[in-house]
Amino acid sequence: MARTRAIITHIATFLAGVFVSTLLATYQLSSNELKLDAGGGAVPNSLKVEANTVRGGAKPTNRDHQNHSVGTGNDVTDEKHSNSIHSLESRGEIDESTQAEKKSSNEHHNICSLFPQPTPTALSMWSTHLPHIFNATKHPGDQDDFIYHDFTALLLHFMTPDRVQRGVKTMPLDWSPVERGLDVIYKRWKFIQNEVDAYRASHNIDSGESIPPYVLQDIHNNPTIPRKLNVLVMGGSVTVGVVCNINPVTSTGISRRSCAWPGRMTSFFSALFGGYELVQFHTVAMGGTNTESGITMWDYSLLPGDTPYPDVVINAYATNDMHYNSVQSALAKNITLEHSVMQLNQAFMRQLLTPKRECGHLPPLLLYLDDYLGNEQNEVLTTMISSQVIHTVSVYYGLGSMSYADALRDIVYGDTKEWWFQPHWYENGVYQRAVHPHMGMHIANVWVVGFYFLNLVSTYCSLPEIDSPRSSEGETLQQQRHNRLHAGLDSNSKGIWDYAYQNHHGMPDLRANIELKGGPKHKPRGLPPILTKDLSLENITQLWLDDATANSYLWKNTRECLRDGKVVEEDEPVEKPCMYSWVVGLERFLDKPKALTGKLKPQITLNEGWSASDDNNKLGWVPSGVGSKFTMEWTHVTQPIRALTLMVMRSYGEKWEGSKIKVEIWSKEKLMARDEIVGFHDKKTSETYNIKIEIGTLFPRELGATLDKEITTGSGLKIEFELVEGNTFKISGMAICDH
Numbered sequence: 001m002a003r004t005r006a007i008i009t010h011i012a013t014f015l016a017g018v019f020v021s022t023l024l025a026t027y028q029l030s031s032n033e034l035k036l037d038a039g040g041g042a043v044p045n046s047l048k049v050e051a052n053t054v055r056g057g058a059k060p061t062n063r064d065h066q067n068h069s070v071g072t073g074n075d076v077t078d079e080k081h082s083n084s085i086h087s088l089e090s091r092g093e094i095d096e097s098t099q100a101e102k103k104s105s106n107e108h109h110n111i112c113s114l115f116p117q118p119t120p121t122a123l124s125m126w127s128t129h130l131p132h133i134f135n136a137t138k139h140p141g142d143q144d145d146f147i148y149h150d151f152t153a154l155l156l157h158f159m160t161p162d163r164v165q166r167g168v169k170t171m172p173l174d175w176s177p178v179e180r181g182l183d184v185i186y187k188r189w190k191f192i193q194n195e196v197d198a199y200r201a202s203h204n205i206d207s208g209e210s211i212p213p214y215v216l217q218d219i220h221n222n223p224t225i226p227r228k229l230n231v232l233v234m235g236g237s238v239t240v241g242v243v244c245n246i247n248p249v250t251s252t253g254i255s256r257r258s259c260a261w262p263g264r265m266t267s268f269f270s271a272l273f274g275g276y277e278l279v280q281f282h283t284v285a286m287g288g289t290n291t292e293s294g295i296t297m298w299d300y301s302l303l304p305g306d307t308p309y310p311d312v313v314i315n316a317y318a319t320n321d322m323h324y325n326s327v328q329s330a331l332a333k334n335i336t337l338e339h340s341v342m343q344l345n346q347a348f349m350r351q352l353l354t355p356k357r358e359c360g361h362l363p364p365l366l367l368y369l370d371d372y373l374g375n376e377q378n379e380v381l382t383t384m385i386s387s388q389v390i391h392t393v394s395v396y397y398g399l400g401s402m403s404y405a406d407a408l409r410d411i412v413y414g415d416t417k418e419w420w421f422q423p424h425w426y427e428n429g430v431y432q433r434a435v436h437p438h439m440g441m442h443i444a445n446v447w448v449v450g451f452y453f454l455n456l457v458s459t460y461c462s463l464p465e466i467d468s469p470r471s472s473e474g475e476t477l478q479q480q481r482h483n484r485l486h487a488g489l490d491s492n493s494k495g496i497w498d499y500a501y502q503n504h505h506g507m508p509d510l511r512a513n514i515e516l517k518g519g520p521k522h523k524p525r526g527l528p529p530i531l532t533k534d535l536s537l538e539n540i541t542q543l544w545l546d547d548a549t550a551n552s553y554l555w556k557n558t559r560e561c562l563r564d565g566k567v568v569e570e571d572e573p574v575e576k577p578c579m580y581s582w583v584v585g586l587e588r589f590l591d592k593p594k595a596l597t598g599k600l601k602p603q604i605t606l607n608e609g610w611s612a613s614d615d616n617n618k619l620g621w622v623p624s625g626v627g628s629k630f631t632m633e634w635t636h637v638t639q640p641i642r643a644l645t646l647m648v649m650r651s652y653g654e655k656w657e658g659s660k661i662k663v664e665i666w667s668k669e670k671l672m673a674r675d676e677i678v679g680f681h682d683k684k685t686s687e688t689y690n691i692k693i694e695i696g697t698l699f700p701r702e703l704g705a706t707l708d709k710e711i712t713t714g715s716g717l718k719i720e721f722e723l724v725e726g727n728t729f730k731i732s733g734m735a736i737c738d739h
Contacts, residue, residue: 110483111182112461119462122455127161136271137446139264141254151249152443155420158411159444167407167448168455169370169391173398174488177365178460181311182483185278187226192276195219213275220277228280230308232364233262234294235316236323237287238371238436240585247439248420254439257283261445262316268446282307286585288618288649288688290320291344292329295351296645296690297586300578300735304586312365313352314449318372318386318405319435321345325687327376337382341389346530349397353527356575358553359566367452368394368401371445373412373422374435380413396531398487402452404445460484464505490525490557524548525555579638583647583733584619591619606631610721613730618686620649620730623661629722640738641711644693644719647733648677649686656680659726663693666718667711673697679729688732 112119126133137152172178199215200207219225233239241260245253257263265281284303286293294317296302320326321341330340345368353363368390377383387405394401412422420440425431463484485504499519503509529535529543548555556564582590582599589595593612596619600612609628612621623629644665650656659679665672675693696709711717717736723729 122458136268140267155443163407164447164451167402169401169403170394172400175486176488184229191225230310231281231312232310233283233314235285236289236320238319239285239316243436244439244442261442264446291317291348295348300737301576302581310364314367316369318370322372322376322386328683338385345393355554359561370403370405373405404448466504578735578737581735603632605633620732622730623723632719634717636714637717642695645735646691649688649730649732650681651686659729661729662722662724664720667715675699
C-alpha cells in the first residue's frame with residue numbers, strides 16, 4: 001500500500017483531469033508497470049513511450065533516462081515519509097488521536113488518502129510531466145502524423161509552468177462541490193479498475209501488459225458503469241471556436257467546435273488517464289451571446305437534451321461581455337460597461353448557485369474563465385474591465401476563477417503583432433478590430449484550464465482530513481462527503497461560545513475556563529447581498545441575515561433534507577421549467593435550416609410565408625414579407641404556462657428598417673397575451689435579444705381589459721405570429737415556460 005501510494009502521487013500529473021481524475025486513472029497500473037523518477041514519483045506504463053521520447057522530437061538525454069529509469073526497490077519518497085512518521089511516533093510527537101486519524105485515513109475510500117503527505121504541489125507535478133502534457137495535447141484528428149507537433153512544442157515552450165500558474169486567480173471558498181466531484185470520479189474509476197482486473201485475471205494477462213482497446217471500450221459502454229464527471233462550458237463565439245482553424249502550419253485546420261479548447265478537453269484528459277474515460281466536457285455556446293444569454297439559458301434549463309446536469313460550470317463569456325454589442329447595450333441603459341458587466345455576472349452567479357427548489361439538485365462548482373485579449377477597446381486599462389469584475393465577483397462570493405489573459409499579457413503586450421496567443425490585429429500591416437483568437441490560444445488555454453484543476457485538487461488534498469460525522473441512520477457514504485476541513489463546512493457550535501471548535505490533527509482541547517467574547521458568529525447561509533455601490537459595512541450583515549431567514553428552505557443541508565425525507569438522488573432528472581424550447585446552435589444537430597424546420601413542424605398548424613434560413617451564417621425562422629404568419633398549437637399543456645420567451649436577432653440597414661412582428665397567445669379561445677416586437681436597432685451590428693411576453697400582458701393596452709396570469713395544466717395553447725411591418729425578422733430561439 002505504501003508503494004502504491006507514492007506511485008500514484010506523481011502519476012497524478014494531471015489530477016487536473018478535473019478533480020483527481022488523473023490520479024484515479026493511473027492508479028489502474030500496478031507497481032510493476034511504473035517507472036520511477038529521481039524524486040520518487042512515478043509514470044504509468046501507458047504513458048512511458050511518451051515520457052521517454054517526445055514523438056517526432058529528440059531522444060531523451062541521460063538526465064531524462066535517469067528520471068524515468070525502472071524502479072526495482074521501495075519508493076524513496078514513501079520510505080522517507082514512513083521513516084519520518086516512525087521517528088515522530090518514537091519521540092511521542094504524534095499522539096494517539098493523530099495516529100487514529102492516520103489509520104482512519106487509510107481506511108477511507110477517497111482519492112486523497114492515496115497521496116503521501118505533504119501533497120505535492122501542482123507546479124512540481126506539472127513541471128515533472130511536461131512530455132506527457134505535450135503528447136496528451138495532440139488533437140484526436142491529428143493522431144497519425146501529428147502535423148502540429150512543432151507548433152504545439154513551441155506553444156508549450158512559451159507557456160512555462162510558472163506562466164500557467166499565473167492563470168490561477170482565485171480558489172473556491174466552499175469545497176463541498178469538489179468533494180462531490182471526487183466521489184463521482186472515484187466510483188467510475190473503481191468500476192473500471194475492477195473490470196480491468198477481472199479481465200486480466202481471466203485471460204492470464206500480466207499486470208505489465210495493456211488490455212485490448214476494444215475491451216476497455218466495452219467496459220465504458222457497460223450500462224451499469226457509474227457516470228462520468230460532467231463539466232459544462234458556457235460561452236460565445238470564442239468558445240464555439242470561430243477562426244480556430246487559423247494556424248501557421250496548414251491552411252486546412254480543424255472544424256471549429258472540435259478545434260476550440262472545450263472540444264479538446266475530453267480527449268486531453270482521456271489521453272492522460274491511460275484511456276480511462278472519467279470526465280466529459282459539454283459545450284453550450286453560440287456566437288453573439290454573452291452572460292445575459294447565459295442567465296436565460298440556465299434559468300429555463302435550455303440545455304440540449306443530451307447535456308446532463310453539470311457537476312462543474314465554467315463561465316467563458318468574458319470576451320463577449322466586452323464585445324461591441326455589450327458596450328452598446330450598456331450605453332443604451334445609460335450605465336458604464338463596468339457596471340453592466342458587474343450586473344450580468346452577479347445575476348448569472350446568483351442564478352446558478354441558488355437552488356431552484358427546496359432540497360433540489362445541489363448547485364454545481366462554478367468557475368470563471370477570463371480569456372479576453374481582444375481589442376474591442378483600444379485603451380489597455382479599459383480592456384481589463386472584465387478581468388477586474390471577474391476577480392471582484394469571485395473574491396466576494398468565494399468562487400474559483402482562472403485567467404488565460406493574465407497568463408499571457410506580457411507576451412501579447414510585448415508584441416501586439418504576434419497572432420499565436422491573441423487575435424490578428426494587423427492585417428497587411430494595418431491595425432484592425434479583431435476579437436477571435438486562433439488555434440494557438442485554444443491549445444494554450446487547454447493547459448491553463450488543466451493546470452487550474454490540478455491546482456484545485458492538490459490544494460484540496462492538502463487540507464486537513466477529518467472524520468465525517470455520521471447520521472443515526474439512513475445516510476449513505478455518498479452523503480457523507482466532508483473528508484477535509486475547509487471554510488465551506490456547515491458546522492454548528494456544541495456550546496454557547498466554543499465557535500464550533502474541533503481538536504483535529506493534534507490540536508488541543510479548549511481549556512474553557514473563561515468565556516472568550518467577541519468572536520465571529522457562524523456566517524449566514526446562502527449568498528451574501530448583491531454587491532452594489534450602496535451596500536455598506538453597516539448593513540451588509542443584517543441584509544445577509546434577512547435573506548438567509550426568508551429563504552431558509554432553499555439552503556437546507558443534506559442532513560436536514562434527510563430528516564425531512566426530501567433528498568433528491570443525484571441521477572434524478574432536473575425539473576424542466578419549460579414545456580417547449582429550442583435555441584439554434586445550442587443543440588448538437590440544430591444548426592441547419594432542415595433541422596430547424598423539423599423541430600418546428602410538429603407544432604405548426606398554419607404557415608403562410610415563414611421558413612428556416614441561415615443567411616449570413618445566422619440560422620433562424622424568418623418571414624418572406626409583410627403579412628407572413630404562422631401558428632403553433634398544443635392540445636394540452638403539461639404544466640402551468642406563465643411566459644413565452646423569444647430569442648430574436650435585431651439588425652440594421654434598409655432590409656431591417658421598421659421590422660416588427662405581432663404575437664398573440666390564446667387558450668380556450670380566450671386571448672391571454674399580446675405584444676409587438678421590433679427586429680431592428682440603430683447599432684451597426686447584429687445582436688440577439690431575449691424578449692419575454694408574460695401571460696396577462698396586453699400591448700397595445702385596451703381600456704378595462706383584464707387577463708389571466710396563467711394557462712393552467714391540461715388547457716390548450718395557441719400562439720400566432722405575424723410580420724406586421726418591415727421586410728424581414730429572425731427568431732433564433734423560443735421557450736414556453738412556467739415563469
